[in-house]
Amino acid sequence: MRNKYLVIYQEMVQQIEQGKFKANQFLPSENELTDQYETSRETIRKALNLLAQNGYIQKIRGKGSMVIDRSKFDFPVSGLVSFKELADKMGERPVTTVHDCQLIKPDRYLKEQLKLRGKNQVWEVIRSREFSGQRIILDKDYLMDKYVPYMSEEIAKESIYAYLEDQLGLVISFAKKEIVVEVPTKEDRDLLDLEGFHNIVVIKNYVYLDDASLFQYTESRHRPDKFRFVDFARRNH
Amino acid sequence: MRNKYLVIYQEMVQQIEQGKFKANQFLPSENELTDQYETSRETIRKALNLLAQNGYIQKIRGKGSMVIDRSKFDFPVSGLVSFKELADKMGERPVTTVHDCQLIKPDRYLKEQLKLRGKNQVWEVIRSREFSGQRIILDKDYLMDKYVPYMSEEIAKESIYAYLEDQLGLVISFAKKEIVVEVPTKEDRDLLDLEGFHNIVVIKNYVYLDDASLFQYTESRHRPDKFRFVDFARRNH
DNA sequence: CAGTGGTCTAGACCACAGT
DNA sequence: CTGTGGTCTAGACCACTGC
Secondary structure (H helix, E strand, C coil): CCCHHHHHHHHHHHHHHCCCCCCCCECCCHHHHHHHCCCCHHHHHHHHHHHHHCCCEEEECCCEEEECCHHHCCCCCCCCCCHHHHHHHHCCCCEEEEEEEEEECCCHHHHHHHCCCCCCCEEEEEEEEEECCEEEEEEEEEEECCCCCCCCHHHHHCCHHHHHHHHCCCCEEEEEEEEEEECCCHHHHHHCCCCCCCCEEEEEEEEEECCCCEEEEEEEEECHHHCCEEEEEECCC | CCCHHHHHHHHHHHHHHCCCCCCCCECCCHHHHHHHCCCCHHHHHHHHHHHHHCCCEEEECCCEEEECCHHHCCCCCCCCCCHHHHHHHHCCCCEEEEEEEEEECCCHHHHHHHCCCCCCCEEEEEEEEEECCEEEEEEEEEEECCCCCCCCHHHHHCCHHHHHHHHCCCCEEEEEEEEEEECCCHHHHHHCCCCCCCCEEEEEEEEEECCCCEEEEEEEEECHHHCCEEEEEECCC
């Protein structure tokens, strides 16, 4: 928050969202902003680049920075639908049921997904998510015991993510997502209300730490009628 | 290509891909690179930031820039599977059949998708994509005649995208993708080899021009067993 | 032509990692 | 402590827009 360019960025986001800078109009020029904020032009440009990356403005050389009409985009921006976002969007409290939470020996499939060798163990956590009486999502999490020495049903019931970042201090650096459609397994049929659907949407999630080591593999299995993924992509030349 | 930081970026990408900089090792420090390339540190940093954004390196404060083991990621990076990428990946020449290419009056659904009012017309292009004898993908493109005055089967048979950018000089700025699963329509069943699949994966694509105006809406309808989407997301604090 | 954003420089100070 | 990357500055020149 003490970074000057971040402060400027956040201030300008507010002003755009409050309508002080209107859609399809131009922001003050970089030189004007440099004067207004009593800073250097490069710092202003850092803030403006952040605005552009996050879909607030469109920079046009020789003309200026135009405010984008964000009402066209009904979604935040950054593309990834986590369970929490989904829950927020559905607007109702979901019910999480923990079906399994134990330290296991990974089978071959898991070893492959987690790029494991030898006799490392992993935490397996299986949870279903229920919205208005319907069990819609099955989340299967696998965490390497090397990084996550302890896990419990209580933690799984709340948020694993918060536990990892806040309690264990693990810094998640990047993630790879893969979306495919599969035929439901017996487990899917047992733990979800599939209602005759013949397919299930599987989001495979590979989570990496700061040092680029893989430490978590998650499969989020969604009933197809309730699934929606949005991605907002910006060209960079 | 004459941008110094771009040249440096591309040179370093090559060196990483050729293994001159090995995975899990550190690049020369920014100061060393500044000397080597006889430039300023900010220029080096621009190149390094590009490398980081594209998943080549991991910058760690106080330590250096570590080369990421990209063999973990079997996919380019930026998350979007275009038809062409898919084709490249399948490794065989696909067959494109143009089923429809005409100027139409948009119905209510289309008007809504394209945020159209009044009596604008749109080009409708419907193509199927065939891989090893199986029609797998149905692409439905809708282009506003305001921006695309002419379209033909020949163009549709090749690449609409190349036509827009190279011939018409339209600059595509950003796109929103939405992925949902639907029940196949009669059109899907007629034009694709669905082989008893009960669902179809629909990728809705909203394409925007440089001035933030929406000009194209595309639905890419995939047979579920052949569909795969990969997204590589990087945290930015 | 003047004004815009895009690139580049040479220097400064800071926060952090490892010794 | 030194060396790393992160931020910031004041100035310069360029390419493009629109008059």
